[in-house]
Amino acid sequence: xxxxxxxxxxxxxxxxxxxxxxxxxxxxxxxxxxxxxxxxxxxxxxxxxxxxxxxxxxxxxxxxxxxxxxxxxxxxxxxxxxxxxxxxxxxxxxxxxxxxxxxxxxxxxxxxxxxxxxxxxxxxxxxxxxxxxxxxxxxxxxxxxxxxxxxxxxxxxxxxxxxxxxxxxxxxxxxxxxxxxxxxxxxxxxxxxxxxxxxxxxxxxxxxxxxxxxxxxxxxxxxxxxxxxxxxxxxxxxxxxxxxxxxxxxxxxxxxxxxxxxxxxxxxxxxxxxxxxxxxxxxxxxxxxxxxxxxxxxxxxxxxxxxxxxxxxxxxxxxxxxxxxxxxxxxxxxxxxxxxxxxxxxxxxxxxxxxxxxxxxxxxxxxxxxxxxxxxxxxxxxxxxxxxxxxxxxxxxxxxxxxxxxxxxxxxxxxxxxxxxxxxxxxxxxxxxxxxxxxxxxxxxxxxxxxxxxxxxxx
Numbered sequence: 133x134x135x136x137x138x139x140x141x142x143x144x145x146x147x148x149x150x151x152x153x154x155x156x157x158x159x160x161x162x163x164x165x166x167x168x169x170x171x172x173x174x175x176x177x178x179x180x181x182x183x184x185x186x187x188x189x190x191x192x193x194x195x196x197x198x199x200x201x202x203x204x205x206x207x208x209x210x211x212x213x214x215x216x217x218x219x220x221x222x223x224x225x226x227x228x229x230x231x232x233x234x235x236x237x238x239x240x241x242x243x244x245x246x247x248x249x250x251x252x253x254x255x256x257x258x259x260x261x262x263x264x265x266x267x268x269x270x271x272x273x274x275x276x277x278x279x280x281x282x283x284x285x286x287x288x289x290x291x292x293x294x295x296x297x298x299x300x301x302x303x304x305x306x307x308x309x310x311x312x313x314x315x316x317x318x319x320x321x322x323x324x325x326x327x328x329x330x331x332x333x334x335x336x337x338x339x340x341x342x343x344x345x346x347x348x349x350x351x352x353x354x355x356x357x358x359x360x361x362x363x364x365x366x367x368x369x370x371x372x373x374x375x376x377x378x379x380x381x382x383x384x385x386x387x388x389x390x391x392x393x394x395x396x397x398x399x400x401x402x403x404x405x406x407x408x409x410x411x412x413x414x415x416x417x418x419x420x421x422x423x424x425x426x427x428x429x430x431x432x433x434x435x436x437x438x439x440x441x442x443x444x445x446x447x448x449x450x451x452x453x454x455x456x457x458x459x460x461x462x463x464x465x466x467x468x469x470x471x472x473x474x475x476x477x478x479x480x481x482x483x484x485x486x487x488x489x490x491x492x493x494x495x496x497x498x499x500x501x502x503x504x505x506x507x508x509x510x511x512x513x514x515x516x517x518x519x520x521x522x523x524x525x526x527x528x529x530x531x532x533x534x535x536x537x538x539x540x541x542x543x544x545x546x547x548x549x550x551x552x553x554x555x556x557x558x559x560x561x562x563x564x565x566x567x568x569x570x571x572x573x574x575x576x577x578x579x580x581x582x583x584x585x586x587x588x589x590x591x
Contacts, residue, residue, distance in 0.1 A: 160577060164577050168575055168577075170575070174383075174572075175468070179468065181383050181468075181469070184383070184388075184570075184572075185382055185391060186565075187381070187382040187558065187561060188212065188241065188561070189211075189212060189238060189379060189382070189554065189557045189558060189561060190209065190210060190211050190212070190238075190379045190380065190381050190382075190554070191208075191209075191210040191213075191381065192207070192208070192209055192210075192380065192381045192469050192470075193205070193207065193208040193209075193210075194207050194208075194469050194470045194471055194472070195471075204471040204472050204520055205472055206472045206473045206475070206478075207467075207469070207470040207471075207472065207473050207474050207475045207478075208475055209380065209475045209476060211234060211237055211238060211378070211379055212237050212238065212241050212242070214237070214243070216375070216376065216475060216476070216479070217475055217478075217479055219234065219237075219375065220372060220375060220376075220479050223371075223372075223375070229347035229348075229349060229350070229367070229368070229371045230371060230372075230375050231347065231348050231349060231371055231374040231375055231378065231550070231553075232249070232252065232253050232256060232347065232348060233249055234374075234375050234378050234379075234553065235252075235256075235313060235378070235553045236248070236249065236252050238378060238379055238553050238554060238556075238557040239306070239309070239553070239556060239557050239560070255310065256310060256313065256314045257314070257342070257344045259310050259311045259313075259314035259315070260314040260315060260318065260342050262315060262318060262319075263290075263293040266286075266289075266293070267322055267326075267339065270285075270286060270289050271286060271319070271322050271323055271326050272326045272329075272330075272337070275323065275326040275327040275329075275330040275331075276323070276327065277327065277331075278412070278541075279320060279323050279324055279327065279541045279542055279544070279545045280408055280409075280411070280412040280417075280544050280545060280548070281412070282319075282323035282326075282327070283316070283319050283320055283323060283408055283545055283548060284405045284408040284409060284412075286319045286323065287312065287319070287401050287404050287405045287408065288401055288402070288405050290311075290312075290315075290401055291399060291401040291402075294308070294401075297399050297400075297401065298399050300397065300399075300563050302560065302563070302564065305400060305559065305560050305563060306560065308400040308401070309400060309552075309556035309559065309560065310556075312400070312404060312552055312556070313552050313553055313556060316545075316548060316549045316552050317342070317348060317351055317352050317355065317549055318342065318355065320542060320545035320546070320548070320549060321352065321355045321356050321542070322339060322355075323545075324356070324539060324541055324542055324545075325337055325338065325339070327541065338358060339355075340354055340355045340360055341355075342354075342355060347367070347371060348371070348374060348549070349367050349368075349370040349371035349373075349374055350362065350367045350371075352370060352546070352549070353366060353367060353370065353536070356538070356542075363490065365486060365487060365490055366487070366536055368483070369483045369484075369486075369487050369532055369536070370532075370536060372479070372480065372483055373480070373529055373532060373533075373546070373550070374546075374549065374550040375550075376476040376479060376480060376525060376550075377476075377525070377529075377546075377547050377550035377551055378550045378551060378553040378554055379551070379553060379554030379557065380551075380554065381469075382558055384416070385410045385411075385413070385415075385416050386407040386408075386410040386411040386416060386417070386551065386555065387407070387551075387554060387555060387558050389406050389407050389409075389410040390403055390404070390406070390407045390555045390558050390559050390562070391558055391559075391562045391570060392570045393406045393407075394558075394559045394562040394563060394566070395562055395566055395568070395569045395570040396569050397566075397569075400559065403555075403559055404552065404555060404556075404559075407551075407555050408548060411544060411547060411548055411551065412544060417544040417547045417548070417551075418543075418544050419463060419464065419524075419526040420464070420526040420529045420530035420533065420543050420544075420547075421530065421540050421543050421544070422457075422461075422463040422464075422526075422530075423463045423464040423526050423527055423529075423530040423531070424530035424531070424533070424534055424540065424543075425456075425457075426450070426456050426457075426462070426463050426464075427496075427499070427500070427503075427530070427531070429455070429456045430443070430446060430456075430499070430503070431496075431499070433446060433455065434446050437495060437496075437498070437499040437502070438498065438499075438502070440502065440506065443499075443502055443503065443506055444506050444509075444510060447462060447503065447506055447507055447510045448510050448514065450462055451510055451511065451514050451515070452514070462503075462507045462510070462511065463526070463527075464523060464524060464526045464527030464528075464530070465507045465508065465511065465521055465522070465523060465524070465527065466511070466521045466522070466524065467522070467524045470522060470524065471520035471521070471522065472520050472522060473522045473523075474522060474523065474524045474525055476524075476525035477522070477523045477524055477525050477527055477528055480525060480528045480529065480532070481501075481528055483532070484497060484500070484528045484531060484532055484535075485497055487532065487535050487536075488531075488535065491535045493535060496531070497531075500527070500528065500531055504523045504527065507521070507523075508520070508521045508522060529543075530543065533546070
């Protein structure tokens with residue numbers, strides 16, 4: 133393999149032959165998974181997750197027991213026992229930002245009082261500054277086209293700036309996690325600016341240092357925009373997005389990754405970089421980008437956005453792999469756990485309506501609500517499903533980010549800026565309660581073979 137192969141340049145024909153062999157010798161017959169009772173994706177045939185751990189950090193409810201039977205119900209999400217909808221309503225009632233408070237709750241298991249919250253915010257801000265010359269030496273050199281890779285590289289590099297990187301005592305873990313929570317906004321936004329400058333999409337590279345008087349959501353908008361300006365509603369909606377994305381149980385892919393990698397005893401930077409790699413996947417954190425691009429396609433190809441029949445027909449074409457990306461998926465619909473409703477989407481929808489009115493995008497909002505109503509009907513008619521289908525949080529978050537004029541490159545990093553709170557809480561929980569390295573069983577279905585000496589292998 134040549135150097136050009138490794139750098140994505142000239143393709144070596146030999147790779148094509150090797151790829152063919154991979155396909156021939158690595159494909160497992162689907163029937164074998166059923167025959168050996170393998171729970172693919174750690175889920176049974178009904179979509180229920182296999183129990184692999186215990187946690188006190190959050191809980192997801194999508195069913196209730198009625199007369200001894202499980203009945204689907206509107207989804208609920210709890211942070212440390214508190215209904216996330218109650219948390220959001222409390223923030224609205226007090227007219228304040230809440231992400232920092234949610235970080236405190238997830239890490240320490242209790243809601244802070246006013247003094248504790250004020251002191252915690254000061255501590256977080258004290259951890260925000262990046263090491264000297266980090267932006268110049270790390271972020272600006274070889275900017276990545278994908279901000280999640282840029283973020284993961286920065287996280288791994290911070291290991292080298294840590295004087296005590298491998299200590300897994302709780303005080304050291306907490307210090308490392310708080311530093312990462314505090315620094316993720318800068319690492320993401322500066323990585324985006326560096327990418328823009330390097331690719332001549334911007335004529336200048338500017339850095340707004342975070343303002344200690346601003347919340348995480350406000351600082352994100354302040355650092356991202358050249359003029360540093362934003363409306364109160366914009367910041368409040370972004371803050372709610374961070375609150376709703378901060379945590380979602382131990383079984384989601386990136387959080388489970390955090391548990392698995394942490395169980396090996398490795399350092400915090402490696403564990404969080406692994407979680408970032410998981411979140412980057414389009415089946416996990418990249419879904420809201422797909423929602424946004426799908427709606428751009430719908431708006432382009434549906435002449436009357438209020439025509440129910442026309443919208444229904446186009447959704448059917450998307451499901452039949454005849455439109456959009458021809459993957460046969462209506463993005464933003466359905467969830468691995470929720471069936472009747474995703475509480476995060478339900479909470480978000482109220483703020484989406486307000487923001488769409490401020491931005492003069494009420495027609496777009498009405499299109500979203502129409503698709504939210506019609507898509508489950510299209511899917512139920514066309515596909516065999518084991519549970520209900522409803523809009524998930526990605527359905528509206530992409531629309532929100534579009535209205536905030538956030539670049540698509542930062543959609544998933546913003547998810548990470550929120551979810552680092554949950555990852556940190558789960559990492560600390562795993563280390564405190566670790567007994568064994570997480571190692572699930574895999575059954576080999578490869579027949580045993582007789583070794584053949586090299587001299588006898590020539591055909």
